[in-house]
Amino acid sequence: MMALAPSRADSEFEHLFEAIYERYHYDFRRYAEASLRRRVAAALVHFGCDTVPHLEQRALSDPQVFTELLRFLTVQVSDLFRDPTYFRALRDEVVPVLRTYPSPKVWVAGCATGEEAYSLAILLAEEGLLERTQIYATDIHPESLRVAQAGVYALDRFARFSENYLQAGGRASLSHYYTAEYSSAVLARSLKKAILFADHSLATDSVFAEMQLVSCRNVLIYFERALQDRALGVISEALCRKGFLGLGLKETLRFSSHASEFREFVPDARIYQRL
Amino acid sequence: MTEPKHPNLAAIVVGGSAGALEALAHIVPALPGTLPVPVAVVLHMLPRRPSGLCAVLGELTPLRVKEAEDKEPLAPGTLYLASPNYHLLVEREHCFSLSMDEPVLFSRPSIDVLFDSAADAYGPTLCGVLLSGANEDGAAGLKHIHDAGGTTVVQAPHSATSRQMPAAALAAFAVDHVTTPDRIGPLLELLAAGGERAEPRAEGARS
Numbered sequence: 439m440m441a442l443a444p445s446r447a448d449s450e451f452e453h454l455f456e457a458i459y460e461r462y463h464y465d466f467r468r469y470a471e472a473s474l475r476r477r478v479a480a481a482l483v484h485f486g487c488d489t490v491p492h493l494e495q496r497a498l499s500d501p502q503v504f505t506e507l508l509r510f511l512t513v514q515v516s517d518l519f520r521d522p523t524y525f526r527a528l529r530d531e532v533v534p535v536l537r538t539y540p541s542p543k544v545w546v547a548g549c550a551t552g553e554e555a556y557s558l559a560i561l562l563a564e565e566g567l568l569e570r571t572q573i574y575a576t577d578i579h580p581e582s583l584r585v586a587q588a589g590v591y592a593l594d595r596f597a598r599f600s601e602n603y604l605q606a607g608g609r610a611s612l613s614h615y616y617t618a619e620y621s622s623a624v625l626a627r628s629l630k631k632a633i634l635f636a637d638h639s640l641a642t643d644s645v646f647a648e649m650q651l652v653s654c655r656n657v658l659i660y661f662e663r664a665l666q667d668r669a670l671g672v673i674s675e676a677l678c679r680k681g682f683l684g685l686g687l688k689e690t691l692r693f694s695s696h697a698s699e700f701r702e703f704v705p706d707a708r709i710y711q712r713l
Numbered sequence: 714m715t716e717p718k719h720p721n722l723a724a725i726v727v728g729g730s731a732g733a734l735e736a737l738a739h740i741v742p743a744l745p746g747t748l749p750v751p752v753a754v755v756l757h758m759l760p761r762r763p764s765g766l767c768a769v770l771g772e773l774t775p776l777r778v779k780e781a782e783d784k785e786p787l788a789p790g791t792l793y794l795a796s797p798n799y800h801l802l803v804e805r806e807h808c809f810s811l812s813m814d815e816p817v818l819f820s821r822p823s824i825d826v827l828f829d830s831a832a833d834a835y836g837p838t839l840c841g842v843l844l845s846g847a848n849e850d851g852a853a854g855l856k857h858i859h860d861a862g863g864t865t866v867v868q869a870p871h872s873a874t875s876r877q878m879p880a881a882a883l884a885a886f887a888v889d890h891v892t893t894p895d896r897i898g899p900l901l902e903l904l905a906a907g908g909e910r911a912e913p914r915a916e917g918a919r920s
């Protein structure tokens with residue numbers, strides 16, 4: 439796939455995201471450009487558009503095209519217990535502190551199709567905390583939120599998920615948490631009950647509750663620095679004093695203007711603590 | 714030394730797969746710690762622990778060697794390695810981004826993704842180096858670097874464990890320099906110092 443030629447495409451590209459923002463209030467204007475360009479190029483091919491303005495015109499005139507375009511503009515990959523070392527560190531280092539709160543609140547920001555939120559729910563259930571914990575899981579992608587809400591995943595992914603779960607320190611067997619129906623796995627109702635899935639954008643929305651833990655993994659990499667700072671500002675404000683922030687394993691606060699509001703808590707797992 | 718015919722080099726990007734680590738082991742010892750530009754490297758099939766590879770390469774070169782982190786600014790004298798399972802891109806602000814977009818030509822990290830983004834970010838001040846490898850990732854990206862006015866270097870296929878990757882680039886356009894790993898290091902140092910760019914472009918593709 440060719441990337442878009444930089445010169446003329448620049449202003450067209452900006453125009454596309456200004457127009458989308460005006461019309462639909464989705465703000466992609468400060469996303470990291472290099473990969474966004476590739477995704478727009480892929481969308482051009484998918485929608486059979488020769489030019490960015492052509493794509494813009496179609497997305498603006500037909501909300502359904504825009505909904506479909508969202509799938510190109512965002513990256514939705516996720517797994518249960520993705521990066522087991524992260525969940526292991528949460529279990530060993532963060533849960534003991536969460537336990538000291540009467541009713542902890544946890545926010546999974548950028549939850550995609552829900553796997554991360556369900557992983558946390560399973561972990562908290564095994565630690566005896568799920569009953570008194572509220573998990574919020576938010577994303578901007580409506581289709582993904584629907585999948586998340588349903589909690590139904592392809593069964594053939596579960597061999598890997600089980601391996602992750604055990605490496606993450608799982609205390610039972612992952613099969614305790616789902617029932618297999620044909621080629622699907624349906625997650626337990628008790629897990630779903632603990633999670634509130636909702637639409638929320640780190641680019642445009644603000645704080646909605648005080649949290650003890652925010653898990654925001656593999657979302658910030660898609661933002662340019664200014665937008666990362668905006669999102670981290672919201673997260674920082676949402677966290678209580680000594681609350682925790684977990685990032686993706688390749689993400690860091692080092693280049694952020696909010697770095698000084700946190701200390702490293704489990705550096706290898708990219709878990710930070712709000713000061 | 715003759716006047717440089719082009720703006721000074723601002724960055725070097727390197728890609729390779731099967732056999733590329735051996736090539737790199739010949740190239741990096743020739744690069745001085747004072748290299749005035751950053752070097753970003755995508756290798757397919759990294760070992761499980763890239764920190765291990767950082768240590769191995771670190772032993773071989775006076776350059777600072779590290780994994781590239783998200784939004785990290787590119788600094789001279791530093792060799793950045795792409796992390797396994799993430800694409801590595803260069804933004805126009807000359808910092809890195811990581812992404813988990815779909816693999817390209819079955820590869821993540823993909824050489825094309827690094828090369829395309831770096832070509833957009835650096836244009837004629839970029840040098841791209843394509844090494845040994847057993848698929849065609851990187852050829853299109855290297856051509857993009859060429860089309861944006863950058864300098865291109867390809868490992869001579871006869872010196873490569875796997876020739877497919879260099880051969881794909883040579884078939885695609887007139888590469889500036891085709892040479893063996895022991896000569897690539899000194900060539901990069903010269904280019905980074907503002908020295909020779911290429912013989913006239915038309916002469917390019919030989920092996």
Ligand SMILES: C[S@@+](CC[C@H](N)C(=O)[O-])C[C@H]1O[C@@H](n2cnc3c(N)ncnc32)[C@H](O)[C@@H]1O
Nearest residue numbers: 512513516548550578579639640641655656657
């Ligand atoms: C790669 S997924 C991460 C999934 C999960 N957190 C994980 O690590 O497995 C990135 C998610 O970020 C979401 N996202 C993108 N922009 C966002 C924004 N402005 N606010 C909230 N979520 C956003 C995307 O829709 C996508 O679901």
